[in-house]
Amino acid sequence: MAEIQRAGEVIEASTTDFTAQCYELYEIPPLGSLVKTKDLSVELYGIVYNAATTSLEPGRRPIARGKDEQSEEAIYRSSPQLLKLLKSEFGALVVGHKKDNKLYHYLPPKPARIHSFVYLCPPEEVKEFGQSFDFLNILINARLPVPTEELISASLRQMSQAHPDPRTFLVAAGKELAILLSGNLNQLKTILGRIRI
């Protein structure tokens, strides 16, 4: 992938997370993937923790349309306006930032700006970011609508794919988690069960 893939645009932002809308319906980055956006000189890194596809207008719910159609694709073909009436959004938890070409695995000074573009990080960048596991602490302590264990395991699975030796990466991450979660054995066990290779 030569060009960095643009995943969407920030439509809501706070210090700890931001929400982005995808340009195309259903083109959502996978759960746990690393995305980045910009606030002037600072690049913000986020991990996708949640995604939703809803009606463009909050009061207007979609209705079932497939009674006379042969396939699901046929629904969209016969009602092309649907693609414009629905939207896909995803939320990303801010886990670090890059300033003056230096990576910091903690929160940036300012949140992302609305309408900033959100990009999916290429493997080299994911690898670079994954060299430190300090971001795991942010994930562990975040209050999210999805279970933390799911998010952590998903993000580690995603990151491991950028590494030539995923197992070594996951073992190292697992060890870091074992230290961070030494007081919460069940959580540790759940995560390890989800990232095992």
Add this chain to the structure above:
Amino acid sequence: MTENQRLGIVVSGSLNKGVEVKLDSSASIEDMAVGRFVTIEGQKRRFFGMITDVSLGVTDQRLALTPPDVSDPFIAEVLAGTSTFGTLHVSPSLVIGGDAATMLEGPQPVKTIPSHFSAVKLATQEDVELVFGTEDEKRFFIGNPLDMEVKLCLDLEELVKRSNGIFGKSGTGKTFLTRILLIGMLQKSRAVNLVFDMHNEYGWAGTREGGPPVKALKQLFQSRVAVFTLDEENSRHRGVSTDGVVRIGHDEIEPEDIVLLRQTLNLTEPAVEAVYQVHRRYGKNWLQNTLDLDAEESKELLKELNIHDSTFQNLRRGLATIQRLPFIEPSPPTNAVKAILEHLDRGTNVVLEFGRYRDITAYILVANMLSRRIYAQYQSRMEKATAAAKDNLKPRPLVITIEEAHKFLNPEVAGQTIFGVIAREMRKYNVTLLVIDQRPSGIDSEVMSQLGTKITCLLDNERDIDSVLAGVSGRAELKSVLAKLAAKQQALIFGHAVPMPVAFQPREYGSAQSYREFTSAGKAEVEKDIEKLWD
């Protein structure tokens, strides 16, 4: 595993109890062994110590209650070193670098402990050599520290300055160890040995479990060892070339010898008292005279000395037992003590074989009697030399080797036997003991405390272990090392001649190669001397 790999870090500890080391996840706890040497890189000093305990830890107790699925290698790998980890208990005993004293004088005893999170590594060959030295003119290679290829060398000149002990259960290798030490003394120190060889193991050939007999001192060092025997016939049967036969005259036995034999001869307390009375009455020939008395004469004697008849009968029975010993003669043709002393003076080591007379009565009687004479000689010569202030008049250092030492040195008789005296006054008169025993708890604690260096093979009786380790610092740790020694060919040495306690495997003894190594060590020095002449 490379030798200098980091094992872990210091996490807690005290000088008294040693330090706790948390193992790194890369180091397997199963590779660790009690008794191995490690170095600890403190901020200012390098410490040298020994692993004395290995344990397992978990960060969360629940992990122990609901164990994770470790059949999955991934989970096992993650948890190893983090949630579950190994700990080592290390007792640092020496400082081997970092301060001025260690640079000038070599390893120093520890007076502090390394700081938190100091790195712990396996000791390298250089480290161990720094501590235990290398083989040279004074140092003798006795074995390898457990699990290491490094040579453990003893300064034998230092060793023989004090009395020493070798302990261990029967069949743990005491005899082999003693043989190695005797060879070492013969080669590397000025001291001569007098060995009371109860089981005929040290002179010509020794037995080996499940193998052919091994060569002993005389076969290896023909010119420097003399074998005396109490039982000429037996020695001849075994094909031993002896240098002399020991016969003991009746007049050589003194009341003190009888006192020592009280238990073995089953004498009563009054009977022992009577010995002194009879001795006063008859003088030198008391034994002969007492046994020769007829009924009339004895009645008179009893009346005169106020001895009860049953006491006298008890005494006579005891004395008759002694008289029946075949090497006791009314008037022997040679003076054994003189012959032995002559050999010792020439620097020849003397092994006294007991042949068939292995019962303890003979052993105690002979060992005690000869030692007393020899010791008296040494004492008078030493006093003369001191008075004349001439070092060259001083007799050669003598090491007397005794087996079954608890018979001579038990609390009841230690005060009376010559060995008790030697053990206590030790080096003043250049005579020291090498005590070999399997029941160290039977030895008087006062004597035990005077032993300079102790080497102990496996002991499993609690009292024996306690008595061997009495007064040693880090006793609890050594106890665990001692209890884990293999039943054969492993020993723990501690005391005067070594800078720190160490568990080791004695060097090989019994193969043709080993004999060559033992004998060539002496020859190599001669060759070196010859080379020097040409330089």
